Amino acid sequence: MRTPPAHVAPPDRALKRHRLTRITLASAVVAALGASGIYIAGAQAEEVDVPGRVQAEAFAAHSGAQTEGTGDTGGGRNVGWLANGDWLRYDNVSITGADLAARVSSHNATGGTVELHLGAQDGQLLAAFPIAQTGGWQQWKTVTAKASGVPTGAQTVFAVMKSASPSDFVNLNWFTFGPPAGTSPSASASASPTPTASSAPSATPPASPSASVPPSAPAGGWVPVDQTKWNKELAAFNALKPKAVPPGTTRVPEFHTDCGVANSAADDPIVLPGLSGASHMHTFFGPKVDAFTTTDKLFAAANTCNAPGDKSAYWTPELRKDGKPVPIKSMRIYYGSRVKDPSTVKPFPPGLVVVEGDAKRQVDTPKNAGSNQFWCAGSAEIGRSADGNWPRCAPGGNLIFQLVFKDCWDGRNIDSPDHKSHMGDPVNGVCTGKYPVAVPDLSFMVNYESLGGDGLSLSSGKPSSMHGDFMNAWEPERLADLVKSCLNQNAKCGIDTTFAGG
Structure with missing residues (x-):
């Protein structure tokens, strides 16, 4: 029996939709992707x-x-x-x-x-x-x-x-x-091919929707991984010998990269590729980014991130105070693991792009709202803004936001129509089902030169619209070493495979 998804409209006049997590059973199920409001029919029949x-x-x-x-x-x-x-x-x-x-x-x-x-x-x-x-x-x-x-x-x-x-x-x-012309219009493209190489992940990933867009098309559809390239990188990773973990190392699967601001622009090469000025303003970390940026271009671009081999791009909506951009104090991206067995984590596949959060989510987030919360780092919260959405921090601190990405991959696609549906969350600490491949868990820690309070807004709207984008351009050998030595061994590292204690 197929369980159809359903939007639920609250009784307010605007009929804004709730993003509800539905628990479903059997072979045709619906999985809710956190606060994004994206419902994905699991194991459903072909369209x-x-x-x-x-x-x-x-x-x-x-x-x-x-x-x-x-x-x-x-x-x-x-x-x-x-x-x-x-x-x-x-x-x-x-x-x-x-x-x-x-x-x-x-x-x-x-x-x-x-x-x-x-x-x-x-x-x-x-x-x-x-x-x-x-x-x-x-x-x-x-x-x-x-x-x-x-x-x-x-x-x-x-x-x-x-x-x-x-x-x-x-x-x-x-x-x-108009009437059928004998074949489907070319806008309805065929599904991604099924990986057959022996070095592909052993779990069988889900089939892509029948209307997926081929890899040559602009971003916006299902884009399959370059299986030959991925198999080669995976084989090299599997053959890699991890570095020995010295005594005193903190047993937490973690490494990080610190990235400076590269530029700001009303562009988004994942969501709106090739459309300059079509997005709200973003702050880009790592390389300078525009609407025409691709993962291939990133490898040749200058980059402000300090982890050797990290050529990736990261971005968030611009934060403003009374209409003016708020300076960034620091941006640290942690790479960790939320699965029970971090030894199962694999590096990101080549060309992976991901969006986390929902730029269209416009709901109030008073204190203790639970999600999409800005908070105070380095000092206590001493109040809220007049609308209740922003904390006020005591002197000596600053406004901060942590954005946690999904860390289970479908094993087949490096992008999807909503730029989210190829990624999922662990189930009871395991990447399984539609998302069988554990990859590093990204966590953006964005620190702002602000004490919060009144006059703040994101370029995308309310704090609930906070979101982040990631375009993977790690040098494969560098990322493999960090995953194998740090994450797989449940060991804390810094920007390289130098182990850390405390």
């Missing part, structure tokens, strides 16, 4: 491939999209948490007639429209689908629209969300652009 449909999650680029396992007929995934101004881009779409359709759901009384534009977000209007309440976030309805024309050849189509509501107002499952 039914219908000729002529463009699956909503097969976008080539997006702003504001998150995916989840769908309860709609046919299975697979849908795109959710869509609000006014969000958009999805589809490449190489064949428009075969004027009769268009979209599969939608909504639990927002305000409603809105989904506009289809050609070539750009503000390009020629092709059609607009009206959106009204359907009875729930997983109550699906097919709506139709007439195209203003039927252009020939492959098209780039932007689906742009329009609504007067300040909250999410629509989910999308698929589109059709």
